[in-house]
Amino acid sequence: MRLRFLLGDVWVGLRRNLSMAISVILVTMVSLYLLGLGLLAQRQADAMKGYWYDRVQVSIFLCSKVSLQDNCTSPVTEDQKETIRAQLDDMKPLVKQVFFESEQEAYDRFSEQFKNTPLVGNIKVGDIPSSYRVQLSDPTRFEVVGSAFENAPGVATVQDQQKVLKKFFTVINFVTLFAVIVAALMVLCATLLMATTIRQAAFSRRREIGIMRLVGASNFAIRTPFILEVLIAAVIGAALAIGMLWTTVHFIFNRYLNTIVKNQALISATDVLAVAPYLLGGVILLAVLTSTVTLWRYLRI
CATH class of the missing domain: 3.30.70.3040 (Alpha-Beta Plaits)
Known part of the structure; x- marks a missing residue:
């Protein structure tokens, strides 16, 4: 019964703040997509290094x-x-x-x-x-x-030839670093948006929060719906980003480059599956920490 009540509260919260939830999903999706591209670019560079240096x-x-x-x-x-x-x-x-x-x-x-x-x-x-x-x-x-x-x-x-290859891989590493820096900025934007979403959601439900405090609800029971709302939006964004990465690699590398480039070491869709747990785990940790810190520092529930 408690779980049903909790999920119902989360659903109501998402509906009330639908526009902010969609914003969190989109910003998270773009952030992790760029970060994923940076990680995959580094894996491609490592694969090419191993191939060419041999x-x-x-x-x-x-x-x-x-x-x-x-x-x-x-x-x-x-x-x-x-x-x-x-x-x-x-x-x-x-x-x-x-x-x-x-x-x-x-x-x-x-x-x-x-x-x-x-x-x-x-x-x-x-x-x-x-x-x-x-x-x-x-x-x-x-x-x-x-x-x-x-x-x-x-x-x-x-x-x-190694001197020539080093220059080539140096360029790739700089491109990868640039992609990771841009992704880090986007992740920062996602973090700030998550914090803003929680604050707005808590403000819009301040009356319900006051009633819950009066009936003796614990801080954990009050804060959990807010954390789950942000967590659900972030996980959806991460799933979309992983899907975009898989589609990008599948069609560009698996379906195209691998058919015309026979003597190169190229990444494949399986590499997306290798980085996916890190992206998903990272966004879950980020959402939980951001929600917890925001609720503790700003809202003082």
Whole structure:
């Protein structure tokens, strides 16, 4: 009977403050949606880091006819190539695999990658030097290879792909941080709106609260309906946000990107399910704390 009375009181409160409840739902939904996007962006960055760092290569570009480096007074010779290859073989197990790419193969790869751009017409065989593509068992130990072959006979430059990837992931991390900051501001707005909703609801029912105090109702019995009203609105907003996140990831990644991008590590709808408990648990904790503090500090029921 007490539960039925409590739920009835909550329902009446939601109906009386329907516009404020809808506002809490919408602000919570937008806040958690933005926060969820930030969390998913970070998961995508982590997935891509794991994928690419396992495949990162050190490129040892050899001297060619068009090389401008001071170390390249003439094109690399066969003896120099064999010396470089022998040094790489001696660096196992740090050196996991070694691939030699000729000038023709480098041109063919470039032509395939940029076939839809005008760059292809400006490049000819020989403009891209031959190279050794070295895959390391531990990509963080690039300096071992770099110091061994920098300015070596026949070597033009030594390039670490990890440095390029770090810049790319730095940009992703900044975008993620920006999304989280915006989401935090929206969460702050939701918190303030929850507090305002409780204060308005308590003010509109001050007569009922006075009667309940007269008949000996406890503070817990008086405060619980207000807390449940905000909690219900917040949970509905969280559920809508999770649904929007799942729809976004499902259609953009599962139904589209995963069908056209075959060699990338992409998040999926299951990642939404992984972050959903944190979003839902966070909004429940936020709603309860905001309601409790507001009722205790401002209303003094």
